[in-house]
Structure formats: C-alpha cells, structure tokens
Amino acid sequence: MNSICGFMSGVSNVDTPAHRGAGNVLGVTFLFARKVDVVFCNKSNGCKRPFEEGKKNLQLTTGFCDHTKNVCRRGRQTTLEIMMLARGVVVALIVGIVSVSANLDTVERPIQIVQLVPTDDAQVLSLVHLYETGILDFWRAPTKVGATVDVMVDQRQKAQLEAFALENGISTVKTLVTDLEQMITDQESDANWRAKAIKMLHGSGRSRDALEAGMDDFGLSMADYHPYGDIVAWMGRIAARMPTQARVFSIGRTVEGREINGLKIGNPVGDSSKRIIWIDGGIHAREWTAVHTTVYFIYKIINKLQRREADLLKVLDSVELVVIPVLNPDGYEFTRTEPRNALVRMWRKSRSNDRCATDRNGKQTCCKGVDLNRNFDYRWAETGTSFHPCSEIYHGAGAFSEPETRNVRDAILNSDLTGRIDAYVTLHAYSQLWIYPYSNKKQSYPADIADLKKVAARAVNAIGKLFGTRYMHGTGPEIIYAYTGGSSDWAKEKAGIKYSYTIELRPSYYSWNGFVLDKSQLIPTARETYDGIWVVLDTVAREARGEVDPVPVVAPTPARPTTTPRPLAPGECRDVESTDPHFA
Numbered sequence: 001m002n003s004i005c006g007f008m009s010g011v012s013n014v015d016t017p018a019h020r021g022a023g024n025v026l027g028v029t030f031l032f033a034r035k036v037d038v039v040f041c042n043k044s045n046g047c048k049r050p051f052e053e054g055k056k057n058l059q060l061t062t063g064f065c066d067h068t069k070n071v072c073r074r075g076r077q078t079t080l081e082i083m084m085l086a087r088g089v090v091v092a093l094i095v096g097i098v099s100v101s102a103n104l105d106t107v108e109r110p111i112q113i114v115q116l117v118p119t120d121d122a123q124v125l126s127l128v129h130l131y132e133t134g135i136l137d138f139w140r141a142p143t144k145v146g147a148t149v150d151v152m153v154d155q156r157q158k159a160q161l162e163a164f165a166l167e168n169g170i171s172t173v174k175t176l177v178t179d180l181e182q183m184i185t186d187q188e189s190d191a192n193w194r195a196k197a198i199k200m201l202h203g204s205g206r207s208r209d210a211l212e213a214g215m216d217d218f219g220l221s222m223a224d225y226h227p228y229g230d231i232v233a234w235m236g237r238i239a240a241r242m243p244t245q246a247r248v249f250s251i252g253r254t255v256e257g258r259e260i261n262g263l264k265i266g267n268p269v270g271d272s273s274k275r276i277i278w279i280d281g282g283i284h285a286r287e288w289t290a291v292h293t294t295v296y297f298i299y300k301i302i303n304k305l306q307r308r309e310a311d312l313l314k315v316l317d318s319v320e321l322v323v324i325p326v327l328n329p330d331g332y333e334f335t336r337t338e339p340r341n342a343l344v345r346m347w348r349k350s351r352s353n354d355r356c357a358t359d360r361n362g363k364q365t366c367c368k369g370v371d372l373n374r375n376f377d378y379r380w381a382e383t384g385t386s387f388h389p390c391s392e393i394y395h396g397a398g399a400f401s402e403p404e405t406r407n408v409r410d411a412i413l414n415s416d417l418t419g420r421i422d423a424y425v426t427l428h429a430y431s432q433l434w435i436y437p438y439s440n441k442k443q444s445y446p447a448d449i450a451d452l453k454k455v456a457a458r459a460v461n462a463i464g465k466l467f468g469t470r471y472m473h474g475t476g477p478e479i480i481y482a483y484t485g486g487s488s489d490w491a492k493e494k495a496g497i498k499y500s501y502t503i504e505l506r507p508s509y510y511s512w513n514g515f516v517l518d519k520s521q522l523i524p525t526a527r528e529t530y531d532g533i534w535v536v537l538d539t540v541a542r543e544a545r546g547e548v549d550p551v552p553v554v555a556p557t558p559a560r561p562t563t564t565p566r567p568l569a570p571g572e573c574r575d576v577e578s579t580d581p582h583f584a
Contacts, residue, residue, distance in 0.1 A: 108155035110179040111342040116149045116165055117172035118142060126168045132384075134391015136161070137346065139514060141384075141481045148510075150176065152346060180342045180516075187516045188225070188339065215303045222296055222523055225288050227336060228258070228329045231295060235263045235325075238302055244268045245305055251415075252407030254330045255352045260407055262324035263298055267305065267316035275544045276420045277537055278412070278497075280324040281427040283372050283404075283487065285331025285347045289505050289517045289525060290427040294325040296526030297533065315537050318544035322417065328372055328404060346515060348392050350404055355389035355397065365389075370396040373428075374483065375405045376490035379440050384476075384483025395485050408487065412495050422540045423499040424491040425533055430514035431480060431504040432471045434460050434532070437492040439476025440484045446492055455499060455539050459532040466528045469506065476502075480509065499536055505529060 118124045127142035127149055136157060140150040153161055158175075165173045177183055218241070220226060220234040232248075239246045247269045250259040266274065281287075281294030301321065304312040326332050330351035338344040349369030356366040367390035374385045377399035381387070385395040400406050411417060412424075436452040438444040446452070456473040463471050472479045476486075492500035506525045507514055517525065 106156075107343060109181070111152060111154050111181060112158060112175050113139065113177035113180060114151050114153055114158060114161060115172075115174050115176050116151070116161075116170050117147075118145055118149065118170055119172070120145060120169075123168055123170050126164075127170075130164070132386050132391075132393070134386040134388045134393060137348075137392050140509070143481050152180065152342070180346075181340055184342060184345055184516050185340055187518045215299070216306065217299060218302070220295070220299075222292075222299055222526070224519065224522070225292055226295070228326055228333050231291075231325050232259075232261050234295075235261060235298070238263065238298070242302070242305070246302065251324065251411040253403065254328075255350060255403055256330045258329045258333075260324065260327060260329060260404065262322060264320060264322055265298070265301055265305070265316075266320035267313060269320065271320065272416060272420075274318055274320045274420070275422045275540055276320055276322055276417050277423040277425070277540055278322045278324075278417075278421050278491075279425045279427070279533065280327050280408075280487075282326035282332050283328050283426065284428060285328050285335045285349065286345060286515050287427075287429040288332075288335070288515075289429040289522070291326050291332060292522050293427055293505055293526040293529050294323060296523070297530055298323050298325070300527075300530050311538075315541040317541070319422075319537065319541045321537075322421075327408065330404075331369065349394065350402055352396075352402055355394075357389055367394075370394055370402050371485075372402060372404050373487055374485035375400065375402050376409075376485050376487050378438075378486060378490040378493055379484040382484040383440060384481060385485055393483075399485070405487075409490075412491065412497075421491075421495070421497050422543070423501075423536050424488060424495075424497045425499075425501050425503065425536060426488050427503050427505060427529070429505045429517070430507050430511065431509040432469065432506060433479055433502075433504040433509065434463075434471050434473040435476055435479065435488070435502040435504065436473070437475065437489045437500055439482060439486055439489055441482055442475070442477045444475065448498065452499060452501075455535060456501065458539075459501075459535040462535050463528045463532040466531055467524055469528055470508070471532075472509075480504070499540065501536070503529065503532070 116127065118127055124142055124145055130136065131138050131141050137152040138149065139152060140148060142149045151161060162173055165171075215222075218234055218237050220230060226234075235246075235248050239248045245265060245267055247264045248261055249264055250261050253259055262280075264270070279294060279297060281290040284290070301312065301323075305316075328350055331347055331349060334351055335345050335347050347369070349371050351368055352370050354366040354368055356364045358364050371385070371391075371393045374380075374393055374395035380399040381395050384393065386393045388394060396402055400409055412421060434456045436449070436456050437446055453473070460471040460473050463469055476482055486502065488500045488502045491497045506517060506521060
C-alpha cells in the first residue's frame, strides 16, 4: 500500500503548456495541465518527487508523509516541471505539442489520424498523461498494453507526436488516415451513397424497402443528416398531426440561446401517472450518428403508433417516452458550418465562452467549450477529464457549470418528470458498446448491477439479430476507459434512475473512421439500435405492470467501495491500492 499526496494551488491558476503556439520540441519543460503534483509517500523516505537521471533542469520536491495524521508535509514549492509516473518513475516529458483548438489559424494540413501501440505500462501511462492534458484530440484513448491509440493531428503535431513516441520508446506509430478532410467528403457527401446503401442492405438479406415499407417520414428523410432547425421543425409537424400522442417541449436554452427541444410521446401524452423513459443524443457535437439514431427512434415509434401496433400500445399503457435528439445544439450546429473542415466537423464540446489558462510566464491560451459529458456532478474532475480549457475532455469550471447540463439536471430533478423516470439512455458514437454504471474505475457497481447487466445483455443480443452487429457490454473501464462526470452515471447515482445506459453506436471500437460514418450505414445503425432500446422499453413497461420478478442483487466481488474519494486537498494524503488503473 502506498499513499498518494496532492499539492493543489487551485483551479483558478491552472497551468498550461509553455507557449503552446511556439511549436517547441521535446526536451523543453511542459507544465502539467492540472496544477497538482501527484507523488507517492513512501513510508521510508517521505514525500518525494522522483526524477529521471540524465534529464537536466528538473527540480526535486521533497517532504515527509505523516501517516499518523494522514497529511503530507511539503519541503518547498513545487515547480510542476515534470509529470509523474506512479511508483516513482517519470513516464515522459510532454512538451511543446501545439493544441489545434488554440491555434486554428496555424494548422498545417493535411489533417491525419495517427495510431500508436504502447507495449509496456510506462508507455501506457505516458499516453494517459498526454491524453489528460488535452493537447491532442484522441479518437481512441489509451487503455492498456497492446491496445491501439488513435489521435487526430495536423502536420506539426504529427512531427511532435512522433518525437514524443521516440522519447518514450513507442515504436509502433503509423498513419491510418492520410487526409481526414478528403475522407469526410467521401463518406458524408451525397456521391454514390445511395448505391452503397442498397448494396449493403441487400448484402445483409434485407432491403431498405423491407425495413421502411410504408413508413411516414413527416418530411424528413431518414437516410441523411439534418440541421438542428430542421429536426425541431420536424418534431413540430409530428406534434401538430398527432396532438394527443406527441408534444414538443423544451428543457431550457443553451449558452448561445437555442432551445433544447424534445418530443414527448404517449397514449395519450401527458399522463402523469405513467413511468418515463428518457432518451437523448448529441451531447458531443461531432457524433452525428447519435443525433440521427435518436431522430430515427422517434420516426420508428411514431409510425408504430400510427399503425396502432399492439406491442407498442401495450408499452404505452404504462410508459411515456421523452426523446431529446440534440442536447448540444450549439456544438452540433457549429460542426455543420464547415462540414468539410476537419477542425470544425470534429468539434466535440459545447460552444461556451472562452476560458483561459496562464502559464508561469504569463502567456495565456483561451478556448471555447466544455465536454458536457464530463460536467455532471458524478465524481466531477476525478479521472478521464482535464482541467485545461483547450482539452477535448475539459470538464468545465465546476459540476453543472454549463447551462446545457443544468437543463438536464433540472428537467430530471425538478419538473413534471421528477420521480417518474425509470430509464435513462444516452446515445454516443462510436465503439459498439452498451455501458452501464459506474465508469469511475473497475469493479465500481451500483447495488442492483445484476438487473442492469441482465437488460444490457438482452439488448446487445437484440442488436445483433438484425445485421449481426456485435456489441460489448460492461462499465466504462471494463470495456473502453474510465471517466467521471458523465450523464448516465449521474442519472443512476444522483437521480436514482434504475436503468441508466450509455450506448456507443457503430462503427466498432477497432475502426479508425469512427466519427465519419458512411451514410449507407445510417439506417442500418439506427434500426438495430432501436431493437436494443426496445428491450429497455419493454422491461420498464413490464415492471410497471408488475410482470417482472426482480433479479436477486449480487454484490460485486471483491467487495470494494463504490465511490471514488474527492480530489486531494492541499497537503492531503490518502492510501491507494496498487490496482488503481491510473497507477498500475
């Protein structure tokens, strides 16, 4: 057992990379994105910041750890000039890598996707630290030895990343996509996609006609992506034609003033005695597939309702649906302004006002936006997030600092929906995963995990039946990576919603074109996802009718706390087990 000690100066003084726009190279000091020193307190020699022999200009911070009082006594002011590896080894110097987010005018095209493969624990940790600084846009985060890591870079960043890999002994570095903007044009433009769609659907033994025969699209094609305004207008047309069964509603406004609109569906709509199933998409701006699939879900349900299909009517006897296609309309609309510009199309965050970080030399870097799926009050800022405002995983100034996440919170905790929501399903892209709580660390489960696993397994099986698409299910760190501040974990832990899931849509985790899904796959992706979500609808409805016996609760083994301690306070120590995924 070791102890981990924190020296924190406060979020208001977050350090940044020294002069991010200067194009410095490896060998120059990098300032950790969190103004926190993470060091181990060894009982024999106290708190000590280890250093790597042969590196110049690295200062050593020493102190002692008083285990009787569980506090760490610091010897002198830390310089924050190195990043630490657990168990006393420095993993890497991460320096001079320029953030595209902070330097949109100095991009060196072509923009590419580069893949690295770490071959030992030290390399994994070096990549984890780089990921958490937020300098680069990781399409696939580092997770374990041998697992591929995909990063979007321009040419200057690519050279710096290759130097970083060389410095850390990462020998497997290859270019997956030589020109991302050309790939976006090829995959998302209208050229030839209809022929591809027909070929793909017929190849699966099912045609588009068989899937969509006689369906009413209410003036919005299900075979394409659409602007937010068109989606809102489409929901309005549905509500106008079916006023007793569909109703447009808003949970509030975004930072840019857009209404976050959704559709309530019931038979009839507005019956406060019924249970609620909440479904949302588009919290990450670039995940267009999630938006499309949420829209398709509405389309499918409304058509079944028009046809008075018995299975849906039985569900709606006890359940009402709340569907919000785009939780982040500001970000989504921004990605549509220049859809062939990779830096715009791949925007992930909200469009909140600039937040700035200042380095020790007084240089400022400012960036817009917050990763809204790191901004919920579920162990906020603990892992898989960043304190740097230019990071793709920047968690914001505090839990619920953003109007978009506050709107979700208030709709769930303080509205006519409160106390009635039995399922929360949020759609993302990509990786083909069905994720249940909790995602802060491995073996962190709610008490009713057996119930969640059972439904997840049935849902994944249902998805696979249509086209043979294979999904995995589990918690975040079990099947992808650990993170905190996510909406589905918050919905489970804080809002008490029983069935809470994050679904990562096509393509698979092993694909390298994840955010740029060929239009030919839109309907197949949405259709199979509908089948998976239907399992949740059916389960909630059956339980509301008293038809499902509760699954016996099985305690997780080995028994471990289901919560992660808050961030370290100044001068504080705490014991951590060596199996912690960040210090393995």
